[in-house]
Every structure is written in structure tokens, then in C-alpha cells.
Amino acid sequence: MSLLPYLWLVPALPFLGAAVNGLLVRNRHKGLATAIGVGAPGLSLFVALACLWEFLHRPGHAPFELLLYPWTAGDLAVDFAFLLDPLSAVMLFVVTFVGFWIHVYSAGYMAREPGYRRYFAYLNLFMGAMLLLVLGNNYVVMFIGWEGVGLCSYLLIGFHFDQDVPPKAGRKAFIVNRIGDFAFLIGLFALFASFGTLDYDKLNMAILANLELARAPFCLGLSLAGFVALCLFVGAMGKSAQIPLYVWLPDAMAGPTPVSALIHAATMVTAGVYMVARTNLVYQLAPGVLLFVAVIGALTAIFAASIGLAQNDIKKVLAYSTVSQLGYMFLAAGVGAYIAAIFHLATHAFFKALLFLGSGSVIHGMGGEQDMRKMGGLKSHMPATYRTFLIGTIAIAGIPPLAGFFSKDEILASTFAGGHFVLWAVGLLTAGLTACYMFRVVYLTFHGKFRGTRDQEHHLHESPKSMTVPLIILAVGAVAAGWIGIPAGMWELAGTEDRNLFHHFLSPVIATIPGEGGTGHALSHTAEISLILASIGIALAGILIARRAWGGGRGVAADESIAKAAPAFYRLLENKYYVDELYDRLFVRPLARLARFCWKVIDTVIIDGGLHVVAFLTELTGDLGRFTTTGNVRQYALYFFAGALALFWWMIF
Amino acid sequence: MSVPILWYLLLAGALFAIGAFGALTRRSGIAVFLSIELMLNAANLTLVAYSRLLGDRTGQMLVFFALAVAAAEAAVGLALFIGIYRLRRTIDVGRMNLMRW
Amino acid sequence: MTPSVLATAALMGVWLFTLINVTPIMLWLERRAPAFMQDRLGPNRLGPLGLFQAIADVLKFIFKEDVNPAGADRTLFLLAPTIGFVASLLTYLVIPFGPVVEIGGHSFPLVVIDSDNGMLMFLALASLSVYGLVLAGYSSNNKWSLMGGIRASAQMISYELALALSVLAALIPAGSLNLTRVVEHQVGHTLLGAIPAWGVFVQPLGFLVFLVAAFAETNRLPFDLPEAESELVAGYHTEYGGLRMALFYMGEYQSMAILSALASTLYFGGWTIPFVDITSVGAWIAGLPGVGDLIGTGLATALVGFTVLMVKTYAFLFFFIWVRWTFPRFRYDQLMRLGWKVLLPLALVNFIAIAALAVAGKV
């Protein structure tokens, strides 16, 4: 029996769970809410794994399409159909696997929340939308999922809607995302207008059959491909928090921590990367935009990493770290290494989800405290959390043989091989910074003496099983996820054939343009090995610096001394380069002023004034005419009927 | 002997005129409403007759929609009468003269 | 007189006879059945099993004085019972009780109106029966009657929606408004290879909604608010007596019988027996020694079909009685809530589900 036709169950189950939890279950039925909220993604994971298993055994990993409902409106034919190809298979695995474990974790983390049931309804809804995004076989289904995850992100960031900050953060996320989505839509319109389809397959074929059209000048001095690529990238910027649209992601940390782990680290924010990888053919046709993507990615990476150095809120650090890692992925995509980008996406999903869940465990233990300055020495209180968090940190820092190393190294190698030496240097520096600020977190949180209140110290405890088990599972993933993509150079060193499974699996997804060489740039294995050594070296250097500064019980003292040594720079970092303030000055306030102008001048003076004049005239005529109005409804009806009759007469005779 | 369509049309015209007279003169709001329904019915009859005459289903479609609209109209209209009755203890349209100057 | 006109007249005669006789039988059954449920005897003096009690009841109805209350709107007061009676009497026109049979060289469908609009006609005529109750309530010039009439109109409008929706859902699998097609579809298919594709198995939810709505449409307990004796004396027929009262009773029992027959037709395979071809049963009966001279295969088949349908119908009628002595009465607001907030959504869900399944080709 083939399970693949049941692929639709994968998104349907979470949707069903959301509907049942959201509409039918009562708040007091907590057990039922848990069973449905965790069970639906669990079943979904099960089906997904079964489908993936079958997919892996398909000859040549042939893409599988599942047509559910053909939908047409005029020329626009959009099937509600799913596509399982290597790219969506990777995403499917990441989303269902990480998603399920975060659901399990949430059952423990959110146990005392009054909105428990609502939370699971939203979270399931998110899973469904994300799976729709990943599994759709055309851009419209992707866009439905794209908007769906945006909505859920908004709902979940503002989960504590009775507080002050979360709803504002949710709104900000929503509005910033709208900017990106607008561009995304325009890109889709342009694609449809030019090629008449939005199916991935058909679109790729249409473009390949009509390369001149794609390369022809289109708009804004860009070719069609360039324009589309730019529009889609702006969309990705919004969803995946790239400069300049990254500002919402750090604020999004106002949501519950598992939400940050699932939506704002592991899955939703990587949708942009997925979309760029999905559209790789268009990007390959637009080298200029591709370079732009790479530059934005590199800038975002280093920019966010430097901010991360000076943050004191544990979740904020992780948020900036996420922004930075997403920058990495776009850097990879920008230099044409789409597979590396997806690889990093997958490994990042594991270790960043792990780190967020670890921080959640810490926050849980600290009774809601997020400021690292009040932590310290948690190692002995929360051993399981500490160990798993440390694994995550090493993984993100890029120490072999943990996951982060392989993917990050592949990105750097591809950048170097592509001849982008400046970008490579930036990436390398970012890697060092990453190792440094992540170990700062570890030292401040887990080492040294406890700096919180006595109440908090008394309250400290290891988190329940439902939270630590997902931590351990994800830690295993953070260790091992990289092994499926061990680079060719290392196989050479070991004297065996190239077994970079991930590359071989995904390479059919990357389109090749006839008449042009492949995107991969050959790099000698010696060079590859030396690059690996360089990145290990800089990671170790970062760790050592962190140890010198914050290790050995020095804790927050180091921050103070840095602040004293370079006050201006530190303040700049601490205030996140004043970007929010800048946006406030540049966009928010002028807009507010414009709105005020519209209100005070255009509306009150011009429109209302005009209306007053008209109203006065009306009143005048009304005063004259009111002698005919007796208030007798039937009389009016007679006027009406006589008038209609007169018209009738006039028209007919 | 088959009935000419003309007769249906004439009947519809007569029904409409009767309904119009009732709608204009009845005092009870509900009776006015009933008369309006009568007019609607006459219009429906015309449409069906034309549909038959021209061999075109469009007339039937229109009647279908007219029926649905009549249902909506009756629901809202009767609700309005209930509201008016509650406020003013009467549904005599002659005494609903709030629109008077 | 052509054979088909004769056949139609015969069919109508059979139905009329059946429906008129439902009332005496039910009057008797409604006394005896609960008596046994409550471990008492019930009327057992007149005739075998007290069967003649029914006749006595009928005689009593006929010979009672016909009272016209003061201040009643005479025309409407006299009209009301007739409307209810006739409207419920007309609805049998579309219910089939057998396949097309051949009698004397002519083929006849065993249904009066063998039309694609059959079910629509049924719904249309059934919707008229509310006028009897409403007018009775209004014209009696009695506050209990008025209350009963108001309740009856609200209740019947409300539950007609759920009833119609569940009926329409039951028609979807057969893809026809013609009830003969619906019955044929139910025997022509099986579920999972073993269960006959009776409507009740295909859409248990729809059947449930239909059943509840049918109780409400016929004003039977637990939905007998229009004539709730502990609140409204006797509701809309408080002022009626004698034969007019009997007309109300007959109208009510006929609606019950018709709805039972409809339920049997839509959800329990109508005149058919699962896995048995009743035409062959008819042939077997006609082949019995001595019978074949009396009736041909066609007539025998018609008889078998009629008997099967009646057995199913009376099973439902018994269920009506059973429920009456089991459940307490609903309160008015509960009734409205059940109708609008439970049954209507359920009927919609059922309708959409069945429609979706039909589109997917699964039913």
C-alpha cells in the first residue's frame, strides 16, 4: 500500500487539531487539549515520516505530486496540490520533527497558562500553515501558507494580549511582514503575467523554454528575472528578518519561548530561504540580484552578531543570533550555494530550537526572569538543561563534529570558491563573533555565582520531563544532523568516495541553465581543508575570548569594563545601532505627521468644509421642500408610484 | 385549447395593480406588506410567462432570486414591524410619522 | 378510462384507505403499547385485545356535539382543521411502495406522482400543514389557543429547515429527487461489500436530524409544546371538539405515518428487503398453488412491497409512541436552541459531508 496519497493528512491533521481545540474544546479540559494539541502534530509527524520513508525509496527520488482540487479562475489555473520533492522533503522533515518536539515541550512549559487551549490551537494552526507552505506545488499555495504562518506568528507573539508589550510586538511583526508580502505578491504577479503559470514545475519549464523573455529588460532597469528575484527577495527579507526588515524579529521574543523556538527560529523565518531555494532558477538568471542577496545576507549576519554581543536578555541574544544565522543562509543562497543554504537551514533548525528551548527551560526555572545579569551558576541546578544548551552552543559555534560546523563551513567554502573574498572574510568574522557571544551566554547563565534574588534561588529547579526530553532529542539532532552533509574534502582525506548525501539528494532541485556551467565552483581539496581549519580556528578564538572575558566567574563585570573601555561603541551595540529609533524617525513619525495632516487639514478643513457648504445648501432646499413632506408614509409611496408611472409612460408611449 | 401567454400577462398586470392599490391605501403595516408581496407575485408571474414565451430560462432564474430576496425582505420587514410595535404600540403606517418635519 | 388512470386511482385509493385507517390503529396502539410498558393492561374489554376500542373512539368523535365558541372567527375556525387534514393527506402522492410492476400487460410504477420533482412537491405540501394549527390557534379567540398557534408556527418553521436539509442530503447519493430512484439506489449498492447502502448507514447523522425534526414537525413529545396540556390546556385545539377535533387527530397521525414512510423510504430501503429481490418473492407467491389464479406476479409484488413498507412504517410509528412515553417535554427556549443551534448546524455538516463524499465519488 502506498502511503504517499495520504500526504494531505500531514497538514490536515494540525488544521483539524487547531479547529477542534479552537472551536470545540473547553478551557477546563486541559488533558483533552493536550491530547489533541500534541497528538495532531504527532500523528502528522508519523504520517510525514512514513511518506518520507516511501519517498526515499522511490527510484531516483522522483517528485511526487498530489492533486487535491483543481481550481481555475479565468486564465489563472492554480491547483490545490502538494509536491514532495527532495527540497520539500527536507523541509517536511524539519518542520514536523522539530515542530512535534516543541509541541511536547510546550505541554510542560505552558502548563500553568490560562490560555493553554488557545495556545495549542494557534500552534497547531501554525504547523498546518507551515506544512502548506512547504508542501504546496505552486506559489499560490505557498503564499497561502506564507500568510497563514504570518497570521499565527502575529497571534502567538501577541499571545499574552492582556499585557502591554506582546500585542505591540505582534502588530509590528505583522506590519513589517506586510511590506515584504506586498513585494512577494508583486513578484508573483509579474511571474504569472509573463509565464502564465505559478506551478513550480511548469514555471521552470516555461522559463527554460523562454530564456530571452526572462532576460529581457522589464522594469526599474532590471530584467524580468531580476525584477521577480528582487521582489521575492524583499518578501523573503520580511519573513526571514533581513536588513532592513529584520526589526520585528527581536521584538517577537515577547511571545512564549516555545513559539520563539518553533516560529522565530526553526521554521517560519526560514521560509524565505526555502522560497529563494525554490526559485533558484530565477535567481540564477539574475546574477546582479544574487550578489545583492549575498551582500544583504553577509551584512545582516555580522550586524546582528555584533548586536548579540551586547544584549542582556537571553532571548534577545538568541533572536539576534537567529537573524545572523539567517543572514548566513542568504549569503549561501546569494553565492549560488542553495544546497548549503538549505543544509544550514536544517541544522540551524535543530540547534537553534534547542537553544531556545534551553533558554525557555532556564526562564521557566527562574520564574520568568530573562535578564542574564540576574542569572549565573545554574549549571548545578539544571544539569540537563545545561548539558543540552552547551551542545547547542558548541553546535552553533561551529566546532566539529557537531551540526553547525558542517553547514557553516560549507557556506564559507562556497563563498570563498565563488571568489567573494570580502564576503568570506565577513562570514568568517561573524563565525568568530557567534562563538564569542554564544559562550558569553553560557558563562553568564550557567557559570559563576547566582546573581538573582533569594526567592528565585529557592525556586530554582530542573524542568519537568516533558521539557527535558525534547531538549535531549534535539541535542542529539544538533550533534548528528551535520553528518549527512560531510563535505567532499573530508571524504578525500578519509580516502573514500564522496558521500555527501545531502548534496546528492538535493541536487536535482537546483535547475541548470543550458549553455552555462553548473553553479558549483570547484575548489581544491587542500584549499577546502585549509578553509575548514580557518573556520575552526576562528571559532576556537571566539570561544577563548569569551572565556577570558566572561569565564571564571567574572560574569557581568566584563560587560561593565567593556562599557567603560569603549563607551560609545558599547552603547551603540546595546541600543542595536539605533535602528528602531531611525525607523521611527524615518518612517513612523513622518507617516504619523502625514496622517495628522490628512486629518487636520484635508479632512477637517477641505472635506468637512465642503460638506458643510453642501449641507447648508441641502438644508436650505430642505427647508423649502419640507412643506411637501407630511410624514405620511403612504403619501410618499403614492408620490413614488406616480413618479414611476410617469417614467413608465414616458418610456413606453 | 391551449391558453395564450397573453392572458397570463394580463392577469399579472391586474394583480399588480390590485397590489399597488393595497400597498398605497392600507393602514396596517402588515397589510401594506402583504400587498407588496402580491405585487412581487405578479411580477414573478410575468417573468415566468415571458420565460415560457421566449423559451428562455433566465426568467425562471430571476423568479428564483426574487423568491429568495422576498424571504430576506419579509424577515427584515417583519422584524422592523415587531420593533416598531414594541416602541409605539401600533403598526398603523398612518401614525408612523416620525419623518414629519 | 385508460389503464394508467385506473392504476393511479387504485394507488390513491390504497393510500387513502391506509392513511385514514392509521388513526384508529394508532389510537388503539397509543393506549395499549404504553400500558404494556408501564405494566398495566390498557383498554382490553372491547373485542379481542381491546381492538374494538378504536371503533368506539371513532364513534365517539363522530357523535360529539360540534361547538362553535363565542367570538371565534367562524370561517377560519371551520377551515383550520380541514387545511391541516388535507395538507397532510396529500403528501403521500410521492412515496413509492414498489418497483415498476406489470399487471395485465401494462407496466405501472407503484407511486402516484413518478416525477423528478417528487420530493420538492412533498416538501411544499408538507409545509402547508402548519396553517391548520396556526389558524386554529388564531381563530379560536382563546389565549391558550393563540399561544399554541404561535408556538406551532415558530416550531414548524424552525424544524422544517433541518428536516428539509436532512432529506436533501439523503437524496444526494441517488442523485435524484425521485424517491423511486432513491430506493433503487439503496438496494443497488452496498457499503464495504456487506451492508446494504441504506441511508441510515450512509448518513447516520442525517437520519438522527431527520428523526428529531420529524418529531418536532408532528408536534409529538418531547416537542408537543403547541398542545402542551400542562401549560396550554390543549393548545391550538383547545376549543375544538367532535369531528373537527378528530380531523386534527387524523392530520397529526397521518403526518406521523407519512414521515415514517418517508423515513423508511429514505433511510431504510423503502419497499425493499436487503439481498432479496421482491419481484421474485412476488413471483413465488403468485406461483403458490391456488394463488396464481387470483393474482398475477405484478400484483403479488405490489402487495409484498406494500407490506414491507408498512412494516417499516409501523415500526417507526411504534417508535413515536415509545419516545412519547420516555422523554419529558422540552422548554420553549430549549426547543428553539436545539432547532437552530444544534440541529441546523448538524444538518448542514451532514449535508456538506455527504455532498463532499458524493463529489469524491465515495457514496
Place this chain on the structure above:
Amino acid sequence: MELAIFVLLAGTALGSAILVVFHRNPVSSTMSLVVTLVATAGLFLMLGSPFLAALQILLYTGAILVLFLFVIMLLNVRRERTIHSRAPGLTWGAAICSAIFAGATMRLFWAAYATAPTPPLDAEAFSLRAVARELFSTYLLPFEIIGLLLLVAVVAASWIAKRPGPGEPGEVP
């Protein structure tokens, strides 16, 4: 035969229509309208649209007019002492207007169709299946809009007829 049925139905419709307008008792008016509508349904049947006939009875008489009766009984509207307006000008105006209308339309119809033969009934094109197919294809959008309209009407009606709470406008002291 057909002519006789037509005359019977048309006569019933006209007579009861006059009763609708002139009967004092609102319930009798409503019942007269029921008769008119049923007669019209019969005419629909004669014109070859059994679907609309069934719908007319099901919807109009079975639901809408029951609603009327329901409201009449709920408000307990009794006989009116004078059923028509006491302003003679208005009544005469209405009578004249209606007469003009009737005369004009009838003349128009007469002039246009006095000699028009009745085309044979195309049973296939007017069958329920064909009507339904057209309704759900060509007229799908209006159909959806009507559905929305009915929803809005239901919400509006239940809101308007709701007993106002304390402090709300329309509260009955």
C-alpha cells in the same frame, strides 16, 4: 380543459387578491394571499415550471406567510375599524394611479402579444436538471450573493426584533 383550469386559477387568484386588499382581518388577508399564491403556483405549473411552483409553495406559503401569521399573532393585531386611509385624496390618487397602471400595461401586452402563438414547451430545457445546472453555473455568483444576503437578513432580523436590553434605545418601560 386547460382553459377551464386557467380560468379557475386566474379567477381564484384575482378574487383572493381583491380580498387581500379589502379584507379587514389581517389573518384573513394573509390567508387570501396564501390562496393567491397557491393559485399562482398552479399557473406556474401550467407554464411548465414545476420547480418554481414547488418553490413558491414551499418558500412563500410555507415559510414567508407563516412568518406573517406568526407576527400578526405575536402582535395580536385585531380587526381594523377602517381599513383604508381616511384621507380621500390619497385613496383616490392611489385608485387612479393603479387604474392607469393596469390600463397601460394591459394595453401594452395586448398590443405586443395579442397574436403571439404559444410556443411548444421544451420539456428538456425547462426540466429541473437543466434549471439546476444553469443556476449553479451561469448564476453561481448571484446565488452566492443571495445566500450572503439571506445570512445578513437573518442576522439583521434577529437583531432588530431582539428585546432591547436596559438602557438601550427602544426599551419598553
